[in-house]
Amino acid sequence: MATTDAPITNGINYPDWEDRYYHVDQVLDNPGPRTDPDSFMAGDGVKNFLRNQCKILVIGAGGLGCEILANLALSGFKDIHVIDMDTIDISNLNRQFLFRSKDVGQPKATVAAEYIMKRVPGVKVTPYYGKIQDKDDDYYMQFNLVICGLDSVEARRWINATLVNLVDPENPESLKPLIDGGTEGFKGQARVILPTITSCYECSLDMLNKPTTFPICTIANTPRLPEHCIEWASVLEWPKVKGDMKLDTDDPEHIQWLYSVALERAQEFKIEGVTWSLTQGVVKNIIPAIASTNAIIAASCCNEAFKIATSSAAYLNNYFMLIGTESVYSHTFEHEKRNDCPVCGGESLEVSISESWTVERLIEMLVEKQDIQIKKPSLSTPTKQIYFQAPPQLEVATRPNLEKKVSELVPDGGDVTVTATTLPFSLSLRITYT
Structure with a gap:
């Protein structure tokens, strides 16, 4: 058996x-x-870099992550x-093939790393549960x-x-x-982002579908869909009954409580x-996942x-859709890159508003604006x-400033800094008035 240098995994040196x-x-x-003859050095050099020097990070060990x-x-x-x-949840087992029934309740990263190292000797996978x-x-x-x-827009924006x-x-x-991959049912995408060179994730934020929301008046007074009943239980009844207790969407007892309350309301309004x-x-905004889509997108990413x-x-330039x-x-x-991208554009985002707009109206616009997608913004x-x-x-x-006009607080051409817990950066706005 021919051998080469190989990483030590679990204290054992596995030869190739x-x-x-x-x-x-x-x-x-x-x-x-x-x-490209100027960048590709065929032979031992590139093989040594790939197998002994290149260090790669995978974020997410779910449906896509297992395949990746x-x-x-x-x-x-x-x-x-x-x-x-x-x-690991029992519902993961139908598509996240690195996990078994005995793994339910264990950290995905840890179990996935152990499985890969067991099945592919010589590979070192370092997990982080957090x-x-x-x-x-x-x-x-x-x-x-x-x-x-990942299955989270907020996490993608942060990284x-x-x-x-x-x-x-x-x-x-x-x-x-x-390299970012994502799937939604039978659809998927993979893209290559070279930070500051190509368009970044924030540049294409307006391509995303807006999260499904239901008017409060509908879920409170005239529910017509099972989703209305569930939203009523989580948005209105939970804080009313539970007070300051934070809803944990990963806690089965919390989900069970919401299910029971929503089912009772659905029966009241004859909704099935x-x-x-x-x-x-x-409540978790779960998107249907299909194993074959995950496999194709993971293959594209890898x-x-x-x-x-x-x-x-030549690598992808820069977006692949399935x-x-x-x-x-x-x-x-x-x-293409957005010149006014708040992350890689390098300049303030120009916002033109009426002189009569109040601070509250500006906040509403920021929440609704598709290419910003910010929740609960703070302004200074x-x-x-x-x-x-x-x-x-x-x-x-x-x-009290919510009712004041923005023009009373910010001069024409003045800058406003927007922050939020869900925003991984400070957004700079340059305000002009019409």
């Missing part, structure tokens, strides 16, 4: 056996028609890190690539802004390519369709990671606090 990477080496040993981890390990990446804040926000800039600087297999802010023009190593799984889906890590072919609702259709296109200028959502004392102190 002869022809382990025979098919991968066909790509790495020989330049191809789309290979397996693909990377089998492609030759040997130093993989994975972050996930969730534990939030991406727990880690600082130095942590992200150690990686050559980052792949996202996107973090990697953009890491870029130092004087240090090429500070640019960390971000309230189930435990629908209750969980509504293909791009392989090309970027090895320079063996549409499988009626047939299998795919489309690639370049999403370099010299004054306009309105703050928290802490409670500051909210009370600045509440």
Whole structure:
């Protein structure tokens, strides 16, 4: 058996056996028609970098993440890190193939890492059970690539802004390519983001569907759908009955309480369709996941990671879409940078409003604006606090400003800084009046 240097996994040195990477080496040993001769160094150099030097981070160990981890390990990446804040639920087992019934309740990242290392000897997978926000800039600087297999827009915005802010023009190593994958039923997308160079995640925020919301008057007085009953239970009845207790959508007892209350209300209004799984889906905004879609998108993400890590072919520029609702259709296109992008644009976002607008009206516009998507924004200028959502004392102190005109507080061409707990950066607005 031929051996080469291999990482130590769980205290055991696993050698590479002869022809382990025979098919991968066909790509790495020989330049191809789309290979850039200035960047691709065929042979041992690129293979050594891929297998012994390249460090890659996978964010998310769910439906996409499981596929991504397996693909990377089998492609030759040997130093993989994975972050996930969730534990395994029994509902995950139909599509997240690294998990088994005995794993229910365990951290996804930990179980996924152990499974990959067991099945693919020589690969080291380092798990972290927690939030991406727990880690600082130095942590992200150690990686050559980052792949996202997330189901959260907020988390994507956070890592996107973090990697953009890491870029130092004087240090090429500070640019960390971000590969983002996402699925929704039979549809999916994969994209390559080179922070500060290509369009970033924030540039394309207006392509997302707005979250489904129901008018309070409907859910309170005239519910017609099972979702109305569930929203009523979570938005109105929970705080009324539970007081200051925070609703934990990952707690089965909390979901059970909502289900029981919603079912009772549905029966009162003769509405059918309230189930435990629908209750969980509504309050957690769960999007249907299909294993085949996850597999295709994960393969696309890993293909791009392989090309970027090895320079063996031109990487995606910069957006791949999969549409499988009626047939299998795919489309690639370049999403251009937004000059006014609040993350990678480098300039204040120009906002033109009427002189009669109140602060409350400006906040409503920010919440509704599709290319910003911000919840509960707080506003300030370099010299004054306009309105703050928290802490409670500051909210009370600045509440009278809601009824004031913006023009009374901000001069024409003046800057307003917008912050929010869900916004991973400070948004700078330049206000002009019509």
